Amino acid sequence: MIPLEDALEKILNTVPVLGFENKPILSALGQVLAEDVVAQFDIPPHDNSAMDGFAVRACDTYSAAQQSPIYLKVIGEVAAGHTTSIRIKAGTTVRIMTGAPLPAGADAVVRFENTDETERKKQNKPLDIIGILEPATAQLNVRLKGEDIRAGQTVLTKGTLLLPAGIGILASLGNENATVIRRPVVSVLSTGDELCPAGKPLASGQIYDSNSYTIAANIARYGGIARIIGIGRDTLASLQEKIRLGLDSDMLITSGGVSKGDYDIVKDVLAQMGNISFWTVRMKPGKPIAFGTLKGANGREIPHLGLPGNPVSSMITFEQFARPAILKMRGISRHIRPVISAAIDQEIINDDARRIFVRVHVSRTEDGWKASVTGPQGSGILTSMTGANGLAIVPEDWPLARPGDILKVQLLDDTEEAL
Numbered sequence: 001m002i003p004l005e006d007a008l009e010k011i012l013n014t015v016p017v018l019g020f021e022n023k024p025i026l027s028a029l030g031q032v033l034a035e036d037v038v039a040q041f042d043i044p045p046h047d048n049s050a051m052d053g054f055a056v057r058a059c060d061t062y063s064a065a066q067q068s069p070i071y072l073k074v075i076g077e078v079a080a081g082h083t084t085s086i087r088i089k090a091g092t093t094v095r096i097m098t099g100a101p102l103p104a105g106a107d108a109v110v111r112f113e114n115t116d117e118t119e120r121k122k123q124n125k126p127l128d129i130i131g132i133l134e135p136a137t138a139q140l141n142v143r144l145k146g147e148d149i150r151a152g153q154t155v156l157t158k159g160t161l162l163l164p165a166g167i168g169i170l171a172s173l174g175n176e177n178a179t180v181i182r183r184p185v186v187s188v189l190s191t192g193d194e195l196c197p198a199g200k201p202l203a204s205g206q207i208y209d210s211n212s213y214t215i216a217a218n219i220a221r222y223g224g225i226a227r228i229i230g231i232g233r234d235t236l237a238s239l240q241e242k243i244r245l246g247l248d249s250d251m252l253i254t255s256g257g258v259s260k261g262d263y264d265i266v267k268d269v270l271a272q273m274g275n276i277s278f279w280t281v282r283m284k285p286g287k288p289i290a291f292g293t294l295k296g297a298n299g300r301e302i303p304h305l306g307l308p309g310n311p312v313s314s315m316i317t318f319e320q321f322a323r324p325a326i327l328k329m330r331g332i333s334r335h336i337r338p339v340i341s342a343a344i345d346q347e348i349i350n351d352d353a354r355r356i357f358v359r360v361h362v363s364r365t366e367d368g369w370k371a372s373v374t375g376p377q378g379s380g381i382l383t384s385m386t387g388a389n390g391l392a393i394v395p396e397d398w399p400l401a402r403p404g405d406i407l408k409v410q411l412l413d414d415t416e417e418a419l
Helices: 004-014 117-122 164-172 211-221 236-245 266-273 311-329
Strands: 020-024 053-056 070-078 092-096 108-111 129-132 154-156 177-181 185-191 225-232 251-255 274-278 290-295 301-307 339-344 355-365 368-373 390-394 406-411
Touching: 004 274, 004 290, 004 301, 004 311, 053 070, 053 129, 092 129, 117 129, 154 164, 185 211, 185 236, 211 225, 211 251, 211 311, 225 236, 236 266, 251 311, 266 274, 266 290, 266 301, 274 301, 301 311, 311 355, 339 355, 339 390, 355 406, 368 390, 368 406
Parallel strands: 070 092, 185 225, 185 251, 251 301, 339 368
Antiparallel strands: 020 177, 053 092, 053 108, 070 129, 274 290, 290 301, 339 406, 355 368, 355 390, 390 406
């Protein structure tokens, strides 16, 4: 058995960052930029109004007040998406809409609420004159040219994860497409004669294959493209045939067949078709886990991760090893889950010096974080995962965790705010 950190290091040192692709920006959401994005023009491209109101020279309004308005002559109107050749001179103003370019000579915008326009309309007074009720200062309610982005500025750097704001920036610069690191295609293979595909009638002694679906769902959740390639039976020929189906993908994940049983032959097949780096890790659940590479087409090496067959073991080992590997292939270097300290509510016995991952639901109380065990912790009890938002960690050198002991908890939700 090797420590978890050593196993993860071997995996991350083997899996590559993938190549790039050019695709429509909306389709690139959640992918990583493969090149810098440099602005070719200013945003905003011109000084413009931040309010519906009147464009003015601020100096014309300094003495304005509710009881003694400053009256200006309205010499035009400009809407968003349009320009005007009108120039604001002393004693004049232009009615302006939000986003419209500021007319020459103006340096401020007085919003409608600070004029007598509404009263004039009620009293059917002419609107070619407007009263300013409050003084304006230079640049009041004005968005300045280039205040967001300057021409020549690197606005998004290579390695940036594209989130909605980044997509918006690309669009604001007129980009239809983006060059991004492509998503990994990960093939998924469950193994074992006992497995039956979903939708088929169960034969005596069989169970439905759930691992293919939890693994594929996790692949999709963390940004990969999952491809379920079926069920490999407990024969060399069946396993070899199925594994070959995954050799054109970026990674193959299998479940089952990596422990010490007579029929656990996945690791034997892997040794024939590639190499095995390790196949046991000092953790619980999840001790029997294999990692290595397979020989793909054109001499390409395909990383292979062999997860345990028990459903919970499969999910927890995916979290510790497959998730970081997928993130690295996507070009994301940060893969550490948020960790908090919480008081465990039950006794946890560690009788074989392995790192134990306890399924818990963490919640915030007046006394701090509390970690409630989500039920029986057998590696086949998949329902214990449905209520878990964290994994409480009992270290290898802790023979016993007592109720009230403070443990580190690896959060399974993306942020603490989700708790």
